[in-house]
Amino acid sequence: MIDILAWIVGNAGAIGWIMLGLAFGGLLTERFATHLNTDLATWLGALLGAVVALVTALTGLLDTGLGASLSALALVGVMFGYWFLVMPRLPRRRQTRSRLLNRTIYRYRFPSFLGQIVSHVILLAWTLVVLAPLWTMLVNSLKDKREIFRAPFSWPTGDVRTFDGYKNAWIDGNFDLYFRNSLIVTISSLLVILLIGALGAYALANWRSRTSTVIYLYFVAGLMIPIRLGTINIVTIVQDLGLNNQLTGLIPIYVAMGLPITIFVLTAFMRGVPQDLIDAARMDGASELRVFVEIMLPLTRPALATVTVFNMIPIWNDLWFPLILTRDENVRTVTYGVSLLFGQYQTDWNAILSTLSLASLPVLLLYLLMSKQFIKGLTAGAVKG
Structure with missing residues (x-):
């Protein structure tokens, strides 16, 4: 268990980037798939986002700031190409939604592009507020006492990362x-x-x-x-x-x-x-x-x-x-x-x-x-x- 946890922590940057590509491709695709088979378009968008993120992670672009910026631009460019060039050619069959979802989730929609941006900014801000304590707890559990007080919010690098806390606790x-x-x-x-x-x-x-x-x-x-x-x-x-x-x-x-x-x-x-x-x-x-x-x-x-x-x-x-x-x-x-x-x-x-x-x-x-x-x-x- 400790070895698996160590592997996840050691590759947390790449795993997080792939999950971000998966979420980016899956969540935003539905905003553009108004007259399409929503399930098919969403799954293809999520898969494409994860593949692009995986490729950029394997090439080592995430190791530098410039490479990370290029990776983000590549992800955005590929997804925009998918949304505006590939997705209009998909089958135009809209999935029938249940009455419960129509009266709740799809009742209040933001059809304008500005409304979508504002709604996503609000949701992302609230997500950061919720995840901040969990992030602080996780990253500091991988540091020694001195490093916790020196940099409480930074991700532990290889020379300061330790699993002694987990071993001692277990x-x-x-x-x-x-x-x-x-x-x-x-x-x-x-x-x-x-x-x-x-x-x-x-x-x-x-x-x-x-x-x-x-x-x-x-x-x-x-x-x-x-x-x-x-x-x-x-x-x-x-x-x-x-x-x-x-x-x-x-x-x-x-x-x-x-x-x-x-x-x-x-x-x-x-x-x-x-x-x-x-x-x-x-x-x-x-x-x-x-x-x-x-x-x-x-x-x-x-x-x-x-x-x-x-x-x-x-x-x-x-x-x-x-x-x-x-x-x-x-x-x-x-x-x-x-x-x-x-x-x-x-x-x-x-x-x-x-x-x-x-x-x-x-x-x-x-x-x-x-x-x-x-x-x-x-x-x-x-x-x-």
């Missing part, structure tokens, strides 16, 4: 143990949250009465009251149950913390499912459990992905309850283990940033794997009705 810092504990707690909590939340939301969505409204408002009230206000009572309950200093003592707390947002999102989403579809399944003899498993759950996958992302981030990053309820070495989580690296008189920033870089991978992977469903879940609520 081998000497018990990061593998903390990582495993966090995975156990997070995955177990998410499974229970999704199970109970989906069942409860299905019941509230189909049970229309004053009592169900009161129960629904009770869960919604949980969104406005931080669970940390009841820390003293929670600690007392955990101690009475004999779950103190155990990983199983954290799971019920996180379940209680995640159920309000889960019930809130899933109930609204399930109420939007056509009732005729459910009634047809019942008339065919399907039980309520079968309707829930085979009809409701597949239709609510975007909402399930949304609540999974919303719940995983606070559970994975939580420090408050592990700090209070877990003391032994074998039950510490990642965030608790990172907090122990902060000393009273000095701090090993290399080890801290390396550990945080590794700890951020599960959240990033989850979002990348579920981003499509996550975006569908967000946009579905925006176009309800």
Whole structure:
């Protein structure tokens, strides 16, 4: 793993340039493909941008400032040639878009060239704001302490690049143990949250009465009251149950913390499912459990992905309850283990940033794997009705 990471870091410039060419060719092509097969034109543009970037990287032009400028000009020139010379000859068949996308993403368009430039500048600026902390964390995790304070935002070169922080975090810092504990707690909590939340939301969505409204408002009230206000009572309950200093003592707390947002999102989403579809399944003899498993759950996958992302981030990053309820070495989580690296008189920033870089991978992977469903879940609520 360290060798693969070292290869990626050593070729980060070329990899980043190829990804930039891929994004440049793919994202901007759709702006020019107004009367074409959008999918075909976009994929060809992305492939062409990646190929041009790869060729310029292999020729070594990125090693100098002049060569990098020539590479950028070559990429722009080739893409403009593709957009205005090759792309008009592609099949003129526009893909039929779904009603959901037409009412959200493609509802507000900027047809003018100036509007496209302004919108892209705004999006790029916001992207830089979001990526700046991640960039600072990653580049400083590859430096020693002196180099971190000397040049905190520069990319580490070969003579100052070091992977000692990652090795110390994985081998000497018990990061593998903390990582495993966090995975156990997070995955177990998410499974229970999704199970109970989906069942409860299905019941509230189909049970229309004053009592169900009161129960629904009770869960919604949980969104406005931080669970940390009841820390003293929670600690007392955990101690009475004999779950103190155990990983199983954290799971019920996180379940209680995640159920309000889960019930809130899933109930609204399930109420939007056509009732005729459910009634047809019942008339065919399907039980309520079968309707829930085979009809409701597949239709609510975007909402399930949304609540999974919303719940995983606070559970994975939580420090408050592990700090209070877990003391032994074998039950510490990642965030608790990172907090122990902060000393009273000095701090090993290399080890801290390396550990945080590794700890951020599960959240990033989850979002990348579920981003499509996550975006569908967000946009579905925006176009309800």
